[in-house]
Amino acid sequence: MKTFYIETFGCQMNAHDSEKVVGTLIGQGYQQVETPDDAELVFYNTCSIRDKAEQKVFNRLDRFKREQQGKTFAVLGCVAQQEGEKIFEKAPHVSLVCGSASYNQLPNLLVQLETGNKRVTGLSLDTEDTFETPYTRRDNPHRAYITIIEGCDKKCAYCVVPFTRGPERSSTSASILAEAAQLAKDGYSEIQLLGQNVNSYRDPSPTGWDFAQLLDAVGKVPGIRRVRFTTSHPRDFTKSIMDAIGSNPHLCNHVHLPVQSGSSDVLRAMQRSYSIDEYRQRIQWMKDCARPIAITTDIIVGFPGETEADFEQTLALLEEVQYDNMFSFKYSRRPNTPALALDDQITEEEKSRRLAVLQEFQRNIQIRNNVAYVGRVEECMVEGFNKATGQWMGRTSQHKMVNFLRPASDADITGQYLEVRVTRSGPNSLVGEAVQ
């Protein structure tokens, strides 16, 4: 039996791709092991979104330079697609380099490896379809990812994704709904629809559904209690998506809508294709919804040319929207991207300062807002038990983490839905007690 180990970096798309790759490898007779030391084949499914992410894979590979011991190394994902055959020069002990658009070629590429080929590649981006497989091995028995759209046709000036994942390709609504129905039969109750820009989903079959229609239909699949989706692009975020959420209780009360900056000048330089007023309008649709929608975002600080006044507009936007959570990053220069050509780079020191100010500002917003949950009863999907604290962990529809106690019982309640009364709050989570 041939053994393999896989480590995954990056976003949920990568996490789900790895579930597909694992299934494909098992289907080919390979056996998964827990450590790279125990494996004959070592896979790294990589991320290239920022320089630090890219460096991680080379750090991992460096560890094995001297003690290769007959192992075979494979680099998958976004660094594989971006660097291609250059990886063989940087890390000569790598034998397989394969981007996400070529995973359906993996069985064939593995055969090439087994026949002794030391430089195997799958780097084509002109694939028509998304990578569907009957073999997907999902990690979580309750929440399942479904990729509905691959690639990205936007050209944000800082971003590598259009180069690493290729052009947009949507799956048919029929295949997505069939998968959701099968997942419900298999006991999953939560589905997360994935894509770099789910809003530009377009059913390639004659049905021609847009994202709002698909979302509503997935939320109506019998047995599916919660549907989430990520990521949304503000330009393609339509009012009909909020109408679907407002009228379908299975669609979670949460929208992740990355804004990147609160300044229209910076947004223009980033080629984000919306102004801050257009973004505000989307936020207003959410605030007008009959259900309380949690709103989260991504911010980049220190994009070339970002002035102190621009940065302050970002702080003002946070204050105005009162985000429930934020992911924030220092701008990182990436290969092939249009922003490489821009002058007026911000120093590393200044980027760090802005990031710290931003994070402290947002932390205070979250502290203030989460206090409002104390005393409320929230339905939580139980995600697991934390042995260190003796508490169960659950998530609300708004995607808030609740750590809670439950009267003594050995029963495993993971995957169940429980009512939890919130007793305390912090910046990143809530604390509570299960309601009897």
Ligand code: SAH
């Ligand atoms: N498709 C998503 C983005 C996925 S990447 C969208 O359009 O919103 C996740 C986040 O990484 C982005 O929202 C952005 O905030 C950040 N990011 C992307 N490229 C970056 C770069 N070059 N430097 C710093 N952060 C970056």
Ligand code: SF4
């Ligand atoms: Fe990158 Fe922009 Fe596409 Fe998001 S929408 S993946 S930030 S190019």
Ligand code: F3S
């Ligand atoms: Fe990273 Fe690729 Fe996802 S660059 S964020 S793994 S699409």
